[in-house]
Amino acid sequence: MSIQQNLSEIKSSLPENVTLVAVSKTKPISDLMEAYNAGQLIFGENKIQEMTEKWESMPKDIQWHMIGHVQSNKVKYMAEYVSLIHGVDSFKLLEEINKQAKKNQRVINCLLQIYIAEEESKFGLDESELNQILTSEEFKQLKNINIVGLMGIATFTDNQTQIKMEFQNLKLIFDKFTVHNSQFTILSMGMSSDYKLAMECGSTMVRIGSSIFGERNLKI
Ligand SMILES: *Cc1c(COP(=O)(O)O)cnc(C)c1O
Numbered sequence: 001m002s003i004q005q006n007l008s009e010i011k012s013s014l015p016e017n018v019t020l021v022a023v024s025k026t027k028p029i030s031d032l033m034e035a036y037n038a039g040q041l042i043f044g045e046n047k048i049q050e051m052t053e054k055w056e057s058m059p060k061d062i063q064w065h066m067i068g069h070v071q072s073n074k075v076k077y078m079a080e081y082v083s084l085i086h087g088v089d090s091f092k093l094l095e096e097i098n099k100q101a102k103k104n105q106r107v108i109n110c111l112l113q114i115y116i117a118e119e120e121s122k123f124g125l126d127e128s129e130l131n132q133i134l135t136s137e138e139f140k141q142l143k144n145i146n147i148v149g150l151m152g153i154a155t156f157t158d159n160q161t162q163i164k165m166e167f168q169n170l171k172l173i174f175d176k177f178t179v180h181n182s183q184f185t186i187l188s189m190g191m192s193s194d195y196k197l198a199m200e201c202g203s204t205m206v207r208i209g210s211s212i213f214g215e216r217n218l219k220i
Pocket of ligand 1: 023025046067068153190191192193207208209210211
């Protein structure tokens with residue numbers, strides 16, 4: 001099936017309150033343009049340099065989401081244009097994003113990444129670290145960032161019960177914190193293999209790559 005067909009099939013399965021991020025990492029601009037021409041305006045990338053190259057040469061009404069792990073020293077390259085940073089997992093990184101946003105006279109929207117998987121390799125905060133950040137005085141001083149919700153990545157497994165438990169756990173944390181943080185509106189969870197389950201568990205933003213663009217080739 002074509003990119004356009006994949007997109008329209010996925011979109012028709014999403015309820016109105018769920019936003020689709022088309023994950024285009026490693027894919028050529030021609031593929032992204034096919035999705036753009038079919039009406040897709042939100043793209044997710046996991047490497048700042050690759051995202052910046054695509055931003056430079058593509059239409060300016062596209063919203064670029066950084067979905068990968070972010071190194072502090074690279075924030076400056078995307079601060080001018082990035083629309084949402086999904087994987088914020090430390091206060092230090094928030095400070096850097098705030099600093100670079102200020103330089104660009106912007107407020108940058110961020111999601112805090114919560115660690116929900118069983119894998120050691122995944123990044124993210126636990127609930128008490130999240131609480132610590134949100135209630136600290138230093139955090140309140142950061143005027144150029146806006147925390148709009150949470151993001152999580154489930155364990156890479158075929159065990160649906162486990163994935164479901166991890167999503168439910170994240171949703172619980174999300175609900176607890178929405179009470180005190182009314183600007184928390186986005187719960188980013190779900191990828192090609194598990195987005196339907198994620199939506200059942202309350203996801204409001206799904207990050208889908210291979211089901212739209214096909215399997216990724218290894219980057220040379
Ligand atoms: C690559 C990636 C996705 C998309 O994965 P697919 O399985 O291709 O849909 C979603 N979220 C993150 C954080 C990713 O790195």
